[in-house]
Amino acid sequence: MEIIVLASGSPRRKELLAKTGLKFSVVVSGGEEKAETSDPAETVEKLSLDKASAVADLLQAEKEPQLIIGADTVVACDGEILGKPSDREDAFRMLWKLQGQTHQVYTGVTLLLKKKHTWQAHTFSEKTDVQFYPVSREELLAYIETGEPMDKAGSYGIQGGFGIYVKGICGDYNNVVGLPVGRLVYELKKLGIDIRGIKK
Numbered sequence: 001m002e003i004i005v006l007a008s009g010s011p012r013r014k015e016l017l018a019k020t021g022l023k024f025s026v027v028v029s030g031g032e033e034k035a036e037t038s039d040p041a042e043t044v045e046k047l048s049l050d051k052a053s054a055v056a057d058l059l060q061a062e063k064e065p066q067l068i069i070g071a072d073t074v075v076a077c078d079g080e081i082l083g084k085p086s087d088r089e090d091a092f093r094m095l096w097k098l099q100g101q102t103h104q105v106y107t108g109v110t111l112l113l114k115k116k117h118t119w120q121a122h123t124f125s126e127k128t129d130v131q132f133y134p135v136s137r138e139e140l141l142a143y144i145e146t147g148e149p150m151d152k153a154g155s156y157g158i159q160g161g162f163g164i165y166v167k168g169i170c171g172d173y174n175n176v177v178g179l180p181v182g183r184l185v186y187e188l189k190k191l192g193i194d195i196r197g198i199k200k
Contacts, residue, residue: 007055007070012159016179017069020195024069029054040076041125044108047072049123052110056119067193068112068119073178075154077103082154091144091155098154099135099165104128105154105176109184113191124187126180128171130158135165 004024006017014026029051037043052070059065075082077097085091108125143162149155156162158176172180185195 003066005055005059005065005068007051007068010071010178012157012177013071013179016174016177016181017184020181020185022195025065027055027058029058038079038081040074040081040104040106041108041127043081044072044074044106045110045123045125046108048108048110049121052112052121053119056112066114068110069184070110070112071107071179073105073107073153073175075103075105077101077154084151084153085149085155088144088150091149092140094155095135095140095143095149095162096137098156099132099140102129102131103154105130107175107178107180109180109187111187111191113193122187122191124183126172126175126183128169128173128175130169130176131167132165133167139165 004022006014006024006026007029008014009026009028017024036046048070050070051072052068055068055070075094075098080097082094082097085094105128106125108123111122112119113122143149146161148157148160148162158166158173169176172182174181188195
């Protein structure tokens with residue numbers, strides 16, 4: 001096992017983290033995600049901590065890593081948190097709400113760092129504003145038919161087919177994809193961790 005573990009099965013997060021040059025393995029907890037607050041920043045921070053902590057529990061019988069990275073992303077619009085759609089009708093409802101509007105994408109990240117056999121959590125969140133052009137009902141239905149929205153917060157992937165409707169972004173693009181790598185590297189450095197390896 002690598003000394004760094006990504007506690008997420010998202011291929012997008014895996015790809016983004018790999019771009020930093022970090023060597024890591026992937027372990028997914030598989031636990032149910034439950035948000036207990038209506039505040040999107042608090043929601044993603046809690047869920048990222050839950051994911052990282054669940055993976056720490058899974059690995060307790062093995063040679064544990066020194067760092068576990070958990071992450072979670074939600075979309076927020078007009079006070080409503082939009083997670084992954086439950087079905088196609090739910091996906092349409094979310095996308096109809098987002099088209100022609102500006103919304104926020106929040107990603108929470110938890111860094112669980114092993115120090116003297118004890119896990120220390122460092123959690124933060126990043127926000128990006130995304131604005132869409134108006135999109136017709138027919139265009140939304142065609143996008144939903146691709147199946148792409150079904151495993152994505154807010155029912156869209158900015159790096160995928162729905163990206164053609166983006167009018168503007170204020171903030172970190174990678175945060176919308178699923179992992180604010182610039183902020184992640186910055187927070188790691190604050191903790192004394194060089195991205196070329198964990199300093200002793």
